[in-house]
Amino acid sequence: MHQPIVGDPPEYSLADTDVPWLLGTQLTTQSGPLARAPEGSQVLLIEAHDFAGRKPYHHHKLTLVFSAMRQFRDRLREAGYEVTYINADSFADGFAAFFDDHPDKRLVAMRSPSYGSERRFRDLIEDADGNVRFVDNELFVSTRQAFDEWANADPDDETPTFKHESMYRWLRRETGVLMDGDQPVGGEWNYDDENQEFPDDSWTAPPTPSPEPNDQTAETAAWVEETFETWGNASIEEFPWPVTRKQACEALARFIDERLGEFGQYQDAMRSDDWAMAHALLGSSINLGLLHPVEVIEAITDAYNSQEPPLNAVEGCIRQILGWREFMRHVYRHAMPALAEANQLDATESLPAxxxxxxxxxxxxxxxxxxxxxxxxxxxxxxxxxxxxxxxxxxxxxxxxxxxxxxxxxxxxxxxxxxxxxxxxxxxxxxxxxxxxxxxxxxxxxxxxxxxxxxxxxxxxxxxxxxxxxxxxxxxxxxxxxxxxxxxxxxxxxxxxxxxxxxxxxxxxxxxxxxxxxxxxxxxx
Missing domain, CATH: 1.10.579.10 (DNA Cyclobutane Dipyrimidine Photolyase, subunit A, domain 3)
Incomplete structure (x- = not known):
């Protein structure tokens, strides 16, 4: 099971009438209610389409999300799960369809990190005469409770302030990642000053990953192009984003074998002929649940211990996942909803065309x-x-x-x-x-x-x-x-x-x- 390693992960079991419900950003069998359900259990996924019409989303983004959901559905069915997969205009329609057919079932789902989503989903499920139980999201390194206890955050403080470096060091100590006793490996917490070089003309970036799009992804891409008003390149000939757990694991392995050693010193550099440089390109896989951040961190630290890539590369990558990603999640929790409309410099210009x-x-x-x-x-x-x-x-x-x-x-x-x-x-x-x-x-x-x-x-x-x-x-x-x-x-x-x-x-x-x-x-x- 993949769970947070800082703080106490949730402990719960499912009743016979409980059905794991997975969002499109929770595509894993190793965390949450699905990890606690017997093999062959009923599972719910709702492919709601209305959000995709609210903005001109990138074609690759919609293709990635919908293809990943559909391929996860197929993977679960091949493994013997009873997958209820509902295509609907909205979550409201999806819940109505599910509870019409299963009035005695209760959904169990991990909370989405997005502000207000639990309340909105509860209201929609109540309108559908259904029942739901939300449990803590396990797709992060640290729990909400652990962060709040460390930060000693005052729930009545409407404008708390946080410091990334302090949290990063706390997480390093709590996890033991890149630690030598109570001191950081190498003697420094942060090697950012070694990660700001620009490569000379002799440097060649590692090859970029390019998983071959399968039929499901190709069909999804064509459907997205036909169904929605999208932005961006609609071709998937060079679509580099993993849509399955297998592809995501392969992308992680390739990053460690081919790119991690090159990542560090040039991670801030920008070249017009190189869109990827030596970056990991794993963010979409982690945010969909195809990879757990803890397993990515463990793979990187294992590589450091065995293959000895440069410490500045390893620490810089760890800082992005263990430090910055966790920091963004917790800052968002504490600063919303004011953060979404914040504008302390009173900027009023429109985004240039x-x-x-x-x-x-x-x-x-x-x-x-x-x-x-x-x-x-x-x-x-x-x-x-x-x-x-x-x-x-x-x-x-x-x-x-x-x-x-x-x-x-x-x-x-x-x-x-x-x-x-x-x-x-x-x-x-x-x-x-x-x-x-x-x-x-x-x-x-x-x-x-x-x-x-x-x-x-x-x-x-x-x-x-x-x-x-x-x-x-x-x-x-x-x-x-x-x-x-x-x-x-x-x-x-x-x-x-x-x-x-x-x-x-x-x-x-x-x-x-x-x-x-x-x-x-x-x-x-």
């Missing part, structure tokens, strides 16, 4: 949006320091950017994107971010090759071909001075703002930003 069509001469944005369009994916630095960085500098309303990420990324769910985009990406709330993560062209030039082929000049702030990031960066600091100047982490930057305000340079920067906004409105940016 090129986030959807890629039609911009800014090479970094064109390339990154192109990556997302092709596969529903770009790595974490592209998400933070290109897409979210530009949106923050532009003044995009945070919930609008959050909606875009939620729709376009194959690994995106509301509990994932909301703290990452609104807080980390756009400094919208203050629950954990200590400053806005924004930069001029200098950072992008340091960590990518985008600037070399861009029509804009990375070193210029004003003038016709000056990189938009530069003027927007100083304009952002200028217009948000009242909220940000007192932030001790921004002191150096505001000393430069003072210099620009005392000269004519800030006036020229404002004029340049006005030009940029006009260009964007005319689709000339």
């Amino acid at each position: 090129f986030y959807w069509d890629g039609d911009t001469e800014m090479e970094c944005l064109s390339q990154t949006v192109g990556d997302v369009h092709d596969r529903g994916y770009s790595h974490h630095i592209q998400r933070l320091m290109v897409l979210a960085n530009f949106a923050t500098l532009w003044g995009v309303e945070p919930s609008e950017l959050n909606d875009w990420f939620h729709a376009t990324y194959v690994d995106a769910y509301h509990w994932v994107t909301t703290p990452n985009v609104i807080e980390m990406g756009q400094y919208g709330h203050g629950v954990f971010a200590t400053k806005p993560y924004v930069s001029s062209a200098n950072y992008i030039d340091k960590m990518s090759d985008y600037c070399a082929d861009c029509r804009y000049y990375k070193t210029k702030t004003t003038g016709e071909k000056a990189c938009p990031f530069n003027a927007l960066y100083w304009d952002f600091l200028d217009r948000n001075e009242e909220q940000l100047r007192s932030n001790h982490r921004m002191g150096l930057m505001y000393s430069h703002v003072d210099t620009k305000q005392e000269s004519d340079e800030m006036a020229a920067i404002r004029d340049r930003v006005d030009e940029l906004r006009t260009k964007a409105a005319n689709k000339e940016l």
Whole structure:
């Protein structure tokens, strides 16, 4: 059984009339109620379609979710389970159909991490004259209770604040992962400063995974294209996302054998001819339940103990799964619902059209949006320091950017994107971010090759071909001075703002930003 290893996992059994109900993000036999049910038991999955019409979701995202559900259904049936698989316009219709046929059954399900889902599902099941029992979600490393006890969170505190580094060290100590007694292996908790290099021309990234789409995935992809208004590439010839447990396990093994050793030093780098670099590409599999985060962590640490990949690579990967993913889950729990609409910098601009069509001469944005369009994916630095960085500098309303990420990324769910985009990406709330993560062209030039082929000049702030990031960066600091100047982490930057305000340079920067906004409105940016 796969369960959390920090905190006490839930203990319960199923009655004869209980039916495990699995969401499309809980596709595992090794956790939750299905792991406790006898082989051959009845199992419920509801393939509800109405959500897919609410946004222009990426074609690959819908294909991934629906294909994974259908293949899991088939796997359970082959194993002898009695699978009730309901295709319905909505969960309400699905529950009505199930309880019409099984009025004496009670559903048992793991809670979804998404805010308010348990309450909504209870109401729908009550409307269907049904009964349900929700149990703790076991698809994380730590339990809710363990985190809350560690954080000593006050339930009456409407705006708690949390620190990722503190939680990460606590989880390392609790799990013993990369620990030597009570000290971190290698003597350091964090090797981030060794993971920010850019490869020279001699470096070749490991081959990207490309599981062969089977008939079920091909049929699902065609159905998605015919049924929904989607965004992004609809071809699955190079569809890289595992849709079965077997494929996910193979992807994990290939990452460890072929990519883990290369992951570390270049994990923040961005190359225009390499969408994957040496990244794990396992987020969608973990978020669907095809892989459990604990087994991924164990596989990585076993590799470190036996194959000895570089410690900076291993720690950097562990930090993403054991640290950041857990942190996002718990921050989301505590900061919702305010987090979803948070906007502490009062940003009101609409998301530029090129986030959807890629039609911009800014090479970094064109390339990154192109990556997302092709596969529903770009790595974490592209998400933070290109897409979210530009949106923050532009003044995009945070919930609008959050909606875009939620729709376009194959690994995106509301509990994932909301703290990452609104807080980390756009400094919208203050629950954990200590400053806005924004930069001029200098950072992008340091960590990518985008600037070399861009029509804009990375070193210029004003003038016709000056990189938009530069003027927007100083304009952002200028217009948000009242909220940000007192932030001790921004002191150096505001000393430069003072210099620009005392000269004519800030006036020229404002004029340049006005030009940029006009260009964007005319689709000339």
